[in-house]
Amino acid sequence: MSMTTFNLPDLGEGLTEAVLLSWLVAEGDTIAVDQPIAEVETAKSAIEVPSPYAGVVQTLHGEVGETLEVDKPLITVAAGNDGAGSPAGEDAPGALSYREEERAGTAVPEENQSQGSGNVLIGYGTSESANGRRRRRKRQVPASAAQAAPAKTLLATPGAPAQAPRVSSPLVRKLAREQGVEISSLTGTGPSGLIMRSDVLAAVGGAEGTQPAGTASSAADTDSVTGLAIREQTPVTGIRKAIATKLSQSRREIPEATVWQDADVTQLLDMRAQLKGSGQEAPSVLAFLSRFVIAGLQKHPELNARIDSTEGGETITQFEGVNLGFAAQTPKGLMVPVLRHAEQYSARALHAEIRRLAEAGRAGSLSGKELTGGTFTVNNYGVFGSDGATPIINHPEAAILGIGRIMDRPWAVNGELAVRKVTTLTLAFDHRVCDGGAAGGFLNYVATCMENPATALADL
Structure with missing residues (x-):
């Protein structure tokens, strides 16, 4: 069994750091290639980070709320001898760099479909065609691969995987988890049934302002300069x-x-x-x-x-x-x-x-x-x-x-x-x-x- 550490990938646009919003997996979980492992917030937006490795999660490098640097360890995965821990397409002949894709959702060229994961992040993803032109097409997933690993649209939660509802952003899923709302039970009010932040808040009977903006302090926390109780402190991070x-x-x-x-x-x-x-x-x-x-x-x-x-x-x-x-x-x-x-x-x-x-x-x-x-x-x-x-x-x-x-x-x-x-x-x-x-x-x-x-x- 070999250990492989996956670093926080290049997020593009000159970004060098991101705030860890939440972990989507836990130590000891078995993960598959392309499975979302973490939600991070950059200065541009909140995004999910997929894993290019399959195996058992050994170490999560970072605490929620911590600022992580690009190219520093994010997760360590233990893989068996079957090569499951290799990043998709890394060793395949003709496969291109993970940093050659620039937009999420770009289709994998037909000649490289067996080599790349098809799931990409800004500045990180699977291969593209030799002439640099990207073609939009439905990704063909072999039946055997579909049985061996959960698809990108599956929630990374314990137990049997389920089809993930379409949501407007990773922050909506984070809010649902914080409020204890089963997001699959919601009916989205956004375009084509997209689940919005307001749908989650409506499910808990809250209002737009009920989501905590930072770390609430107890009445015992007193500001040393003014002598007043501190209501809330919010780190200046991300956007x-x-x-x-x-x-x-x-x-x-x-x-x-x-x-x-x-x-x-x-x-x-x-x-x-x-x-x-x-x-x-x-x-x-x-x-x-x-x-x-x-x-x-x-x-x-x-x-x-x-x-x-x-x-x-x-x-x-x-x-x-x-x-x-x-x-x-x-x-x-x-x-x-x-x-x-x-x-x-x-x-x-x-x-x-x-x-x-x-x-x-x-x-x-x-x-x-x-x-x-x-x-x-x-x-x-x-x-x-x-x-x-x-x-x-x-x-x-x-x-x-x-x-x-x-x-x-x-x-x-x-x-x-x-x-x-x-x-x-x-x-x-x-x-x-x-x-x-x-x-x-x-x-x-x-x-x-x-x-x-x-x-x-x-x-x-």
């Missing part, structure tokens, strides 16, 4: 740590300036009401704002840029095309999903993509690619009841535009006072990439489009 790091970096490195302008959006809201009244889908205010922002960036490309630091100094890099990010509040904190080549989308298409990405963010299913690569960000903090704000630039971008809530306000129309729907647009920009003239010109253009949307859309 929350990534948010804090990026915002701090933005404040440290970017000499930002802020300009703002009020805009009468009465016509925009009237146009949306007319679309709804005619039975058509009406893009959201954020979608219209995004469409006008993209047009504004084409007129003022200085803001669709970033500062690159090299040994020779700093360089301003401007881009052809816009990767538009938008701030989205999720149960895990603030995220900025990115819509790549947003200039190719109409207002309706932007509305659909923004909604899709926001739902994926709340479900915890955004990929690393969908959270990186932005060149400009929009932020609708008006949905939280804020009249205005000074948004922090999403480093390393050069600017961010925020919109406050829309209110009835007195407004001069053709020399007479009227009650109009008014909002405040705020632009924070990196003063290194442009001066106030370009920033003010961009903001005024966007505000004018919001005030006269029909005229603006006719030119887009």
Whole structure:
């Protein structure tokens, strides 16, 4: 019997650590290739780590809540002489590196199906075809292999394996275990019956805020500085740590300036009401704002840029095309999903993509690619009841535009006072990439489009 230690794999996107959310197996359990062994949270998302080895679990390296480093031991497996402890495909002729797959769920090439497990993680998985092209196809599993090992969709729980219900994220399974809910008994309310976090909370009669956010302290725990009892302490890890790091970096490195302008959006809201009244889908205010922002960036490309630091100094890099990010509040904190080549989308298409990405963010299913690569960000903090704000630039971008809530306000129309729907647009920009003239010109253009949307859309 040989011992094999599996290290935490390369999680991609430059990530070097992950927080251990939960173990899905215990020491002494017999596991199969591709069986999920742990749930970890990176700065991007929560994911399951599958085992490339089969055998008996000897040692679990790490405690729940601990931060684990990439390429450090995760689990030790004891394998018999039948080779069950070899990682799938590692010794097979022609098999490729585990780090050559970049997206979960990529199909295994036909010529290598007997060599790879087919279950992949970002930066870790089975082989791909020699020409680098991936083909989407159903994975063919031999009957003998299916009998010998549980499939990827089986829950790693003691006793007879059962078909795992479809859930929105590993955190939903974790919540169900914590609350003592049998997830297979739930009926999902998400798309195609997907089980959501709210379904688990509804089963225990809880509310959205019942899940513990950190480690609760007893009344006996007292803060030495204030003398007050400590209600809760939450380690800054995972996604929350990534948010804090990026915002701090933005404040440290970017000499930002802020300009703002009020805009009468009465016509925009009237146009949306007319679309709804005619039975058509009406893009959201954020979608219209995004469409006008993209047009504004084409007129003022200085803001669709970033500062690159090299040994020779700093360089301003401007881009052809816009990767538009938008701030989205999720149960895990603030995220900025990115819509790549947003200039190719109409207002309706932007509305659909923004909604899709926001739902994926709340479900915890955004990929690393969908959270990186932005060149400009929009932020609708008006949905939280804020009249205005000074948004922090999403480093390393050069600017961010925020919109406050829309209110009835007195407004001069053709020399007479009227009650109009008014909002405040705020632009924070990196003063290194442009001066106030370009920033003010961009903001005024966007505000004018919001005030006269029909005229603006006719030119887009």
